[in-house]
Amino acid sequence: MGIITVNKMKKIAVLSGKGGSGKTFVSTNLSNVIHSSTYLDCDVEEPNGYIFFENNKLIANNTVYREIPTFDEEKCVGCRKCVDFCKFSALAFIGNKPLLFDEVCHSCGGCELVCEYGAIKNKKVDIGNIEIYEKGDKKIVSGKMKIGEASAVNLISEVLDQARGTTIVDCPPGSACSTMEAIKGAEFCILVTEPTIFSLHNIQMIVELVELFNIPYGFVLNKSDESIDYIIEDYINSIDKPLLAKIPFSKDIATQTANGKLVSDNDPIARDIFVSLADDLERKGILK
Ligand code: SF4
Numbered sequence: 001m002g003i004i005t006v007n008k009m010k011k012i013a014v015l016s017g018k019g020g021s022g023k024t025f026v027s028t029n030l031s032n033v034i035h036s037s038t039y040l041d042c043d044v045e046e047p048n049g050y051i052f053f054e055n056n057k058l059i060a061n062n063t064v065y066r067e068i069p070t071f072d073e074e075k076c077v078g079c080r081k082c083v084d085f086c087k088f089s090a091l092a093f094i095g096n097k098p099l100l101f102d103e104v105c106h107s108c109g110g111c112e113l114v115c116e117y118g119a120i121k122n123k124k125v126d127i128g129n130i131e132i133y134e135k136g137d138k139k140i141v142s143g144k145m146k147i148g149e150a151s152a153v154n155l156i157s158e159v160l161d162q163a164r165g166t167t168i169v170d171c172p173p174g175s176a177c178s179t180m181e182a183i184k185g186a187e188f189c190i191l192v193t194e195p196t197i198f199s200l201h202n203i204q205m206i207v208e209l210v211e212l213f214n215i216p217y218g219f220v221l222n223k224s225d226e227s228i229d230y231i232i233e234d235y236i237n238s239i240d241k242p243l244l245a246k247i248p249f250s251k252d253i254a255t256q257t258a259n260g261k262l263v264s265d266n267d268p269i270a271r272d273i274f275v276s277l278a279d280d281l282e283r284k285g286i287l288k
């Protein structure tokens, strides 16, 4: 077994039902054993994957903006067309004038187009930034959402534009809109879970999501313990999906990870697990 080399663009999304299940652990270590891979951290509220790629070099830091409408009160005649047009309920009509709820504005630009009086102009607002790092043959991209920003969707979309070669997408936890955005264009999803009843409940919601998007998927069982693995394994067998890898519950792995180390660099057994996972994905045609 060795490092996997892949030439074509392939996007693999890594998901979990809740934070702390090992999604970033799996994403970073899998990316680490694939030659010339790109790691995209779309967990933009708490991006920390870049920390694991030690001695990385920051090569770019770009601010990301979205556009929201502003209203010229002198030009606005109160026709209400913009409010009626907005399908996201981001505009209300109060005191005969439109009022914006920018947290729910999807920046579609439609209200500006329908206003016949030139009373709407869009303005840019800063929603976060994208940091791009290099480490050897790896590209590491980290989206960081500005504190107070309500929606991660626009920022995640910009992070996804950085995909190159084999791309591992570290998705936000759960199954909200931001996760739906992060799995767009993925050829395969890896669902990371743990052998507990709580994790079983959460991962079933993720299964519903990836099935809705019709993306093939398989599971990685983190913190595996033979005495309780059946909690997840019985479920995986019942839906006839592949269990791609089991990562043992290990103090050494937990300690290295807590110290910001990639176990695929530092622990031969863990490295074998991730190389086997990449080999398996290649055999299944996902990395070809
Ligand atoms: S469409 Fe233009 S003129 Fe009509 S309410 Fe909206 S901003 Fe005012």
Ligand code: SF4
Residues within 6 Å of the ligand: 068, 069, 085, 086, 087, 088, 089, 090, 091, 100, 104, 105, 106, 107, 108, 109, 110, 111, 112
């Ligand atoms: S830009 Fe789109 S989503 Fe935002 S207020 Fe206008 S119509 Fe609604």
